[in-house]
Amino acid sequence: MIHSDKQKRQIDLLVAAPRGFCAGVDRAIKIVELAIKKYGAPVYVRHEIVHNRYVVDELKKLGAIFVEELDEVPDGVPVVFSAHGVPKAVPHKAEERGLDYLDATCPLVSKVHRQAERQTDAGRHIIFVGHANHPEVIGTFGQVEDGQMTLVETLDDVAALNPEDPEALAFLTQTTLSVDDTHAIVDALQTRFPNIIGPKGEDICYATSNRQDAVKKISETCELVLVIGAPNSSNSLRLVEVAERIGSKAKLIQRAEDIDPAWLEGISKIGLTAGASAPEILVKEVKNLLAEHFDINEETVQTTAENMIFKLPRGLETA
Numbered sequence: 001m002i003h004s005d006k007q008k009r010q011i012d013l014l015v016a017a018p019r020g021f022c023a024g025v026d027r028a029i030k031i032v033e034l035a036i037k038k039y040g041a042p043v044y045v046r047h048e049i050v051h052n053r054y055v056v057d058e059l060k061k062l063g064a065i066f067v068e069e070l071d072e073v074p075d076g077v078p079v080v081f082s083a084h085g086v087p088k089a090v091p092h093k094a095e096e097r098g099l100d101y102l103d104a105t106c107p108l109v110s111k112v113h114r115q116a117e118r119q120t121d122a123g124r125h126i127i128f129v130g131h132a133n134h135p136e137v138i139g140t141f142g143q144v145e146d147g148q149m150t151l152v153e154t155l156d157d158v159a160a161l162n163p164e165d166p167e168a169l170a171f172l173t174q175t176t177l178s179v180d181d182t183h184a185i186v187d188a189l190q191t192r193f194p195n196i197i198g199p200k201g202e203d204i205c206y207a208t209s210n211r212q213d214a215v216k217k218i219s220e221t222c223e224l225v226l227v228i229g230a231p232n233s234s235n236s237l238r239l240v241e242v243a244e245r246i247g248s249k250a251k252l253i254q255r256a257e258d259i260d261p262a263w264l265e266g267i268s269k270i271g272l273t274a275g276a277s278a279p280e281i282l283v284k285e286v287k288n289l290l291a292e293h294f295d296i297n298e299e300t301v302q303t304t305a306e307n308m309i310f311k312l313p314r315g316l317e318t319a
């Protein structure tokens, strides 16, 4: 706990905007809620619907059951696939078993899946920029045959590439990467393989880049930036890195209770943001805890406005 002084110390709190839920996360959570309404509990969800413990616990209370593999879903109950996307084999297996399934894959991840198919159909080998073992990467690799895609995580990986046909390459990227690191990797790919085909820019989504821009702005003046997010949330981890690179200290927290009072000693300007899977209620929780112990001077620093909404799958809009 943070110890309060009799006379509260004044702290400036810069709150980044945009922060928190993106359109893909919002849609994925709605899909689970509406599936429970439509089918009744329990509804199974393969993998955490989004990487946030609070969200998962709230959905469990409504009747969602989270499993890692389709084999754990009993026959005859509906199953939702998480926002990160799944390999093609997963819906195929669900169909074989006659399971009702709902795909909560973010449309921006599905777009990358379609690009992967298109590039391999055109005979190109894909260089995929992403983080090994992240569910989104596993899902995207699962759109093509084994051996049609190679993962690169670093500039060293790019230098070590030895493709069979350097003239028949395409690149794609994970949606939640560091914008700056990815530019450097894409530049290196284009320098080594001038004819490599890729999306305009890269596939990093609007929410990831907007949250990174906003955290950059607050990190310019804050001594400490608190990032609300889960340790397995790629976009949240990137927010911590971005803040640190600008020169601020940065800490990833899941809940207000994770704040170590020692972090705040001697600090007069704190930044606050949240990853794309962290709900606003957790931002409020942090603000409330800080206000209990400090005299807070709060300012929202908005770098852009967001108004993205993704359509729900057919059959659920009316649930």
Ligand code: SF4
Pocket (backbone or CB within 6 Å): 022, 023, 024, 025, 083, 106, 107, 108, 109, 175, 176, 205, 206, 207, 208, 235, 276
């Ligand atoms: Fe979609 Fe981006 Fe949100 Fe991921 S972070 S769910 S890709 S909008």
